[in-house]
Amino acid sequence: EADIYQTPRYLVIGTGKKITLECSQTMGHDKMYWYQQDPGMELHLIHYSYGVNSTEKGDLSSESTVSRIRTEHFPLTLESARPSHTSQYLCASSAGQGLPETLHFGNGTRLTVT
């Protein structure tokens, strides 16, 4: 299995709170991604990074922000959580060299906003 870790695994938080979802990988991958996954639905890309100090918004509009200060670390922050943010958040990384690339996923953070 890939060495990519997400914490916490589960989080229940009240509306308006600020939260940070952690993602770290030990593979030295340049590319990292955040996906949102709801039951029975496809994964949606919300943020990605091609390397340190590089971040871009994905296809799905999101009120979250990300940072990439170190290669191995790609945290996602919600400044003010709302019930609509309730979802599963998956972090992934890839080597970024040549095609086709394989995404290595973490086990996700299941977020519930009450």
Next chain:
Amino acid sequence: KNQVEQSPQSLIILEGKNCTLQCNYTVSPFSNLRWYKQDTGRGPVSLTIMTFSENTKSNGRYTATLDADTKQSSLHITASQLSDSASYICVVSDRGSTLGRLYFGRGTQLTVWP
């Protein structure tokens, strides 16, 4: 519109039986197609990757086929085991950029009964 459609949405089979999952896509231009397995509460894990020139690829009891002309792929599971119970996700990448844009299907939820 680029899309990935998977069928069936869910499937129940008895242990030891074979099954085939389908993936139809409209993604163009096509680069490659991946099948991922996602166990409950875990992140997706890559099973196979196929490029345009490949029409069959095996990974143990999993065999994926690709017909780039009809834009169809299938994942065949032989002699199913209880551990095969999972969601199987088809992911298609385009050639629109050097990085490739990923299009995710909604997955087929497979349940293997003893």
